[in-house]
Amino acid sequence: xxxxxxxxxxxxxxxxxxxxxxxxxxxxxxxxxxxxxxxxxxxxxxxxxxxxxxxxxxxxxxxxxxxxxxxxxxxxxxxxxxxxxxxxxxxxxxxxxxxxxxxxxxxxxxxxxxxxxxxxxxxxxxxxxxx
Numbered sequence: 697x698x699x700x701x702x703x704x705x706x707x708x709x710x711x712x713x714x715x716x717x718x719x720x721x722x723x724x725x726x727x728x729x730x731x732x733x734x735x736x737x738x739x740x741x742x743x744x745x746x747x748x749x750x751x752x753x754x755x756x757x758x759x760x761x762x763x764x765x766x767x768x769x770x771x772x773x774x775x776x777x778x779x780x781x782x783x784x785x786x787x788x789x790x791x792x793x794x795x796x797x798x799x800x801x802x803x804x805x806x807x808x809x810x811x812x813x814x815x816x817x818x819x820x821x822x823x824x825x826x827x
Contacts, residue, residue: 717771721778728779732786738779744772 697705731738751768752761759767 720771721775724775724778725782728782729786731779732783738776738783747772 728738730736748765748768751764755761755764
């Protein structure tokens, strides 16, 4: 194949990756809603370990396992931030709704960390894992 043909192939693969990442993000958002409803934490290190193990088991190269794991660390960071934003939006909506009812104070709005991937104090921005 020529360079141009390979680049066309990469463009097709990139579009497929975007669709798959979007589908994964929608699933992560739904999980965020369920976590909010059941008071589960966004950060679940045991689940993340399972994801990394699954990815390494499926890896047939040419990417080394460590590089694929780094890519997935970033994907998970973004998905975790998406879940946090979903939870914050739901809390804000509930607070606004409670404030609209007579006799209820909405309280101060909760800050949102749009675009933030850090999990909070004591966590690394790259993975959200504890330092």
